[in-house]
Amino acid sequence: MESKKTCIAMVPSPGLSHLIPIVEFAKLLLQQHNDYQITFLIPTLGPLNPSMKTILNTLPPNMDFIVLPQINIEDLPETHEPATQMKLIVKHSVPFLQEAVKSLISKTNLVALVFSMFSTDAHDVAKQFNLLSYLFYASGAVLFSFFLTFPNLDEAASTQFLESSYKTVNVPGVSDPYHVTELPDPFLCERSSDTYKSILDVCQKLSLFDGVIINTFTDLEPDAVRVLQERQKPCVYAVGPIIRNESNSEANMSVSLRWLEKQSPNSVVFVSFGSGGTLSHEQLNELAFGLEMSGSKFLWVVRVPSKHSSSAYFSGQKDDPLEYLPNGFLERTKEKGLVVTSWAPQVEILGHGSTGGFLSHCGWSSTLESVVNGVPVIAWPLFAEQKMNAKLLTDVLKVAVRPKIDDENGIVKREEVAKVIKRIMEGDESFVIRKRIEELRDGAANALSENGSSRKALSDLALKWH
Structure with a gap:
């Protein structure tokens, strides 16, 4: 038998x-x-x-x-x-x-x-x-270490984290504490809420x-x-x-990869906020002007703007995202950039020799894909655990730069966008960051060997x- x-x-x-x-x-x-x-x-x-x-x-x-x-x-x-x-x-x-x-x-x-x-x-x-x-x-x-620790933190908190005596949280295995505002959103809800009870x-x-x-x-x-x-x-x-290993079976035929084939090695900044991340209309405009000011080649995945940073997860897009870009932007940047709507074959783009930087929301899959391909990161977290991942990339691993947010309106201004792109694509700092992430890339390959x-x-x- x-x-x-x-x-x-x-x-x-x-x-x-x-x-x-x-x-x-x-x-x-x-x-x-x-x-x-x-x-x-x-x-x-x-x-x-x-x-x-x-x-x-x-x-x-x-x-x-x-x-x-x-x-x-x-x-x-x-x-x-x-x-x-x-x-x-x-x-x-x-x-x-x-x-x-x-x-x-x-x-x-x-x-x-x-x-x-x-x-x-x-x-x-x-x-x-x-x-x-x-x-x-x-x-x-x-993040898993934080999840394991959280029940103990909860027992010691008298109210929701943002209003409690906690200003920072120590996570086992991390030398620098996290500020409470860097924690994933569900942990910052009212303790009596279903969302908080569910994550606890x-x-x-x-x-x-x-x-x-x-x-x-x-x-x-x-x-x-x-x-x-x-x-x-x-x-x-x-x-x-x-x-x-691949985005889908037709990815190699995509317009994105054909465009990348014509660019110089490490010359292109890939801009994508994952499968659901969205920007406000004001922020979308500032990002567009910043890309233009930087003078760098770019490949940008654009979505319809929204006040909710994760809105693309829950709704299909009926409008044309290109209609929300600044007047004349596409015409002025046609020699420098390629704008695609809603989706691009990210795995193949990050693995392409022309891609030299990744402006990313720092979701964990995107984080690993940038490391595996040795592509330096501009960390632009939006929601979930992305701020914690951004801190790991910038402060611990030192393979990313992070734009400063304007204190008055919570927007990353165009000048700052251009500045971080230049930091990641040009000069001594860029060289050091690229060397570090290439070492991590080799470490990733060794781990699976x-x-x-x-x-x-x-x-x-x-x-x-x-």
Whole structure:
């Protein structure tokens, strides 16, 4: 009788941005340990979007997926905070998850469940079936260290953080404290709010897992990784950097890459605020004038402006973003720059020899992509944990510069935009920064090499699952 294959089930948080990293992690695992079967159990509020369908329908052999039954939106309290909503979707999907796990156990040798950050409410399912439980943490070790510490900080706070006695917060593994305004937004809500209670509950559950798989590598965050690994529980595996190898199958045909082919090495600043970041109309204009003043070549992904910095995550864009640019801007800069709307193949652009700088919102995926490709950063964080990532890049790793915000209106002025572009693209400071990030690039490659720290961590994890 044929023995059952060892199976790992993975439960991503709802949404494309959570599915991609866990799928990439699974691919990396199977590249090095192809004797596993991996099944994704997908909680959902509605039909899968086309991008998610494409990813799931093109999974390699040894991977499959089960879309759990949709939960009823009327069962959810009304919330506009994405992390809270994701957590609630998973919580209401637990009965479906239990059935799916029971079915997998009958057909395979299921040994572990791997959860995303906002799937922690399903942790008890692993316990119920006597399975190992792991968290796949798609961000960095510093942020995870803060999450682990937060329940203790909460106990000592009498009111919300911004109004409490806290002005700064010490994070284990980080020498300089963070100012409270640099923390992710949910931590700064009223303590009585659902958003705050939701993120606190996530943090309190982190120590329950048998292990945590973190998308970072030792050379990038050595002190934070060391501090986490010195804890008895959870056991921490730094297996990164895990990034997508390509944006999509048609990316090489894009207008962006054809334009880059005509530019000199390291001459272009790539400007992008990730898959959801948006600027106000006033800030959009100042950025445009700053790019023009800098005299540098640029490739800019433009979105329709909004007062809400994460608005593109939640709504499609009906207007033409180009209509919001300053009058005559496109004509005046046509020899210097290329403006594309809404999306560009970021992975390929950062890997192109003509790209010399990256004006970025500092999301963790973008942070890793800039490091892996050795591209210096202009750090322009907008929301979520991006301010913490920006501090790591500028103050700790020293591979980024950060524009000063005008105190009067909270805007980065055009003169400041031009100044930071010149700092990253020209002169001695640029040379030093480029040298540092190229060293990190080599460290990233070494971590994933045969005897590297991340490769070893992944082997240790695979051994544990066997």
